[in-house]
Structure formats: structure tokens, C-alpha cells
Amino acid sequence: MIKYYNRNSKEYEVEKVAGDKYLKWNYSSPVGLTLLEMFIKKKLFSKVYGGYCDSSLSKKKINSFIKEFNIDMNLCEKGQEDFNNFNDFFIRRLKKEARPIDENSNMLISPGDGRLFAYDNIDMDNLVQVKGLTYSLHELIGDKTIADKYNGGLCLVLRLCPTDYHRFHFIDSGICSDSKKVNGDYYSVNPIALEKIPKLYCQNKREWSLFKSENFGDVILVEVGATCVGTIAQTYDPNHVVKKGDEKGYFKFGGSTTIMFIKPNTVKIDEDILRETSLGYETKVVMGETIGKKISI
Template identity: 70%
Template sequence: MIKYFNRKTKDYEVEKVAGDKYLEWTYSSPVGLRFLELLIKKRLFSKLYGGFCDSKLSKIKINKFIEEFNIDENHFKSHKSDYKCFNDFFARNLKDEVRPIDYNTNILISPGDGRMVAYENININNLLQVKGLTYSLKDLIQNKDLAEKYIGGTCIVLRLAPTDYHRFHFLDWGICEDTHKIHGHYYSVNPIALEKIPKLFCENKREYSLFHSNNFGNVLYIDVGATCVGSIIQTYTPYVEVKKGDEKGYFKFGGSTIILFFESSKVKIDSDILEQTINGFECKVQMGEKIGTKL
């Protein structure tokens, strides 16, 4: 059972996990773990399933998914009948008014929908994955010089469940450099998997880019793939100025994670997010909502 804190209702809720029985079996049973290492974590498995989700046959999954997870169709920019395949629905655009953006230059917004934890004054060699398991920023991005720029900074981890809106956005005005791709495996990023696989984020396929933000310094964006995520699609144009809230990219089917790093003394994360992180809970957030302030 995964509980998270809903910032709007000020209450704790239980997450309805897509494929929860499959996840428990895969990451908890000896046979499941064997299949995980032999097949499920491999690129081929995710590529094949991603190919199915790109096909017309996968349209049959859309209605069931909407009903099972109570997804609000009124938020869709297009009617569900217009989606050509499951991935078309999964990476759906939403109406602008359902994700309002705070354009105050002093306000830090969430780059996407999901469940968030945050850490201040970080030790880049001892970043917390879950209690008892850590990883290093150098291993995550395989760039020691860049990693050292974030000593004592702030780290935000945004976990996107399969039921979430899967496009991610820029948190400020600025210019983003090219994306660097790092090959890896395709473990799930669900908390069930995070508790079982050491340095999971450093094991999975991931991409990072340096965003020169007008108000929050040089922000390191890291997009982490997961099981069945056939692709991480970057839709922005490198070295071209972007506006706060502009789309950066999207994930195809599967749970995914965005990790952000801020340099020291650039941002102050909202107290409720920090408090819930200390207490071991993620906070549910939506793209565009306030999560911190400029220092």
C-alpha cells in the first residue's frame, strides 16, 4: 500500500497502482525477480510493449484505463475517440485551464503531475532513493564536474504514475541546452521497486539537460525511463528561449520520474513538501502549481 499526502485536501490518500499485483510478484518473489533480471528489465521487453501501445490494436485499452482509474475526460484537449492508439491517449494534451501556471517570477512551479519529495542542502554522494538506499549524482549523470556544481543544493524527485498526465514542462523562462542520453535498464520506478533495487535511478535509461533559468540559476533536468516506457520524447528546441510552462517533452506508456537539481541558495521549497518528505510521504502535485520560492 502506497500512501501520499494530498496538498489540496490536506489528507493522506492511498494510491491505486496500475498493475499492483504484477509489481508485487515481480519485485518480491524469487521467480518474479528471476524474470525481472532475464527479461523485464531489458530494452526488448519495453520496446515490444511500447510497440503494441503505438498500434491501433491498443485502442481497446483506453476506455478500461479511464474507467478503472477514474480519469476525468473533461480535462482532455481531444475527445477520447480521436486517439489513434493507447500511447496517443497516454501522452494526451490537457486543456490549458485545468493546469493553471503561476507566472510570478519569484514562484517555483512543478514541471509536471505526480508525487513529489524534496531535499535541501544535499550531499551529492549520498542522495536518498528510499530509506536505507542511496545513490550519487555523479553516477546518475556520469559527469563529475557538472555534479559538483550542486553540492549543498536542492533535489526534487517527481514520480509520475501511469495514471498521471505525462507531459513535462519548463519551470521558468530561460534556455535549455542539448539533451544527453544514458543507456540503461527498464526497472519500474514505483516505490515497490525502489525499495528492492539499489541505485535504481542510476541503473535505468535516463536523459539529462542543463536549463539556464532566468530566476533559479542552472537547473539540472533528469528524465528517467521505466518498465514499458518505450521512449522519452523531448519536444523542445535546444538553445532557443522558452517561457515558463512551455512543454519540454513527454513519456510514452509507463511510470516515469523527473529529478531536478538546483544550485545552493537558489530556491526554498514549500514547507509542507519538506515536512512530508521527512515523514516518509510523497506530496501529490500538478503541473504549474507552486512548490517553492526564489531565494
């Protein structure tokens, strides 16, 4: 059972997990773990399933998915009968008014919908994956010179589950570098998997870029793929000015994760998010929602 904190109701809620029984079996049973290592974590498995989700045959999955997970289609630009396949639905765009953005330049916003962990005063060699399992920023991006500049700063981990809006956006105006691709496996990023696979984020397929933010300095942006995520699509124009809230890209089918690193003495994260992280709970947030404030020096 996965619990997260709803900051609107100030209560804990239980996440309804797509493929819950399959995930538990896959990451806990001897047979499931064998299949995971031999086939499921491989690119071929995600590529084949991604191909199915791109085909017209997958359109029949849409209505049942909407019903099972109570997706509010009133927020979407398209109606549920207007999608060509399941991935078309999965990367659905929302109406602009569905995700209002805090335009105050001093306010840090969430880059997407999901469940957020926030860690301050981080040790670059011991970033928390889950309690008892850590990884390093150097391993994650493969650049120690850049990684060392973020020691003592912030690490924000936003987990997108399959039911979430799967486009991610810029947290501020600025200029973003080209996205650097790092090949890897396709483990699930669900907490069930995070508790079982050491250094999972450093093993999975991922992309990272350096975002020169106008108000929050140089921010490292990382997108991590997962099982059945055959594509991390970057839709922004590298090395050109973007505005706060502009789309950076999207994930195709599957749960995925975005990770941000911010230098020390730049941003103060909201107390409720830090508190829940310290207690081991993610906080549910949506794209454009305020999650922190610039530190005035």
C-alpha cells in the same frame, strides 16, 4: 500500499497502482525477480510492449483504463474516442485552463503532474532513493565537474504514475542545452521497485540537460525511463529561449520520473512538501502548481 499527501485536502490518500499485484510479485518473489533480471528490465520487453501500445489493437484498452482510474476526460483536448491507440491517449494534451501556471517569476512551479519528494542541503554522494538506499549525482549524469556544483542544494524527485498526465514542462523561462542520453535498464520506478533495486535511477535509461533558468540559475533536469517506457521524447528546441510552462517533452506508456537539481541558496521549497518528505511521504502536485519560492539575497 502506497500513501501520499494531498496538500489540498491535507489528508493522506492511497494510490491506486496500475498492475499492483504484478509489481509486488515481480519485485518480491524469486520467480518474478528472475524474470525481471532476464527479460523484463531489458530494452526488448519495453520495445515490444511499446509497439503494441502504438498499434490500433491497443485502442480497446483506453475506455477500461479511464474507467478504472477515474481519468477526468473533461480536462483533455481530445475526447476518448478520438485517440488512435493507447499511447496516443497516454500522452494526451490537456486544455490550457486545466493546468494554470503561477506566472510570478519568483515562484518555482512543478514541471509536471505526480508525487513529489523534496530534499534540501543535499549530499551529492548520498542522494536518497528510499530510506536506506542512496545514489550519487555523479553516477546519475556521469559528469563530476557539474555534479559538485550542486552539493548542499536541492533535489526534487517527481514520480509520474501511469494514470498521470505524462508531459513535462519548463519551470521557468530560459535556455536549455541538448539532452544527453544515458543507456540503461527499464526497472519500474514505483516505490515497490525503489525499495528493492539499489541505485535504480542510475541503472535505468535516462536523459539529462542543463537549463539556464532566468530566475533560479543553472538547473539540472533529468528524465528517467521505466518498464514499458520505450520513449522519452524531447519536444523543445535546444539552445533557444523557452518560456515558463512551455512543454519540454513527454514519456510514452509507463510510470516515469523527472529529477531536478538546484544550486544552494536559490529556492526555498514549501514547508508542507519538506515536512512530508521528512516523514517519508510524497506530496501530490500538478504541473504549474507552486512548490517553492526564490530566495532573495
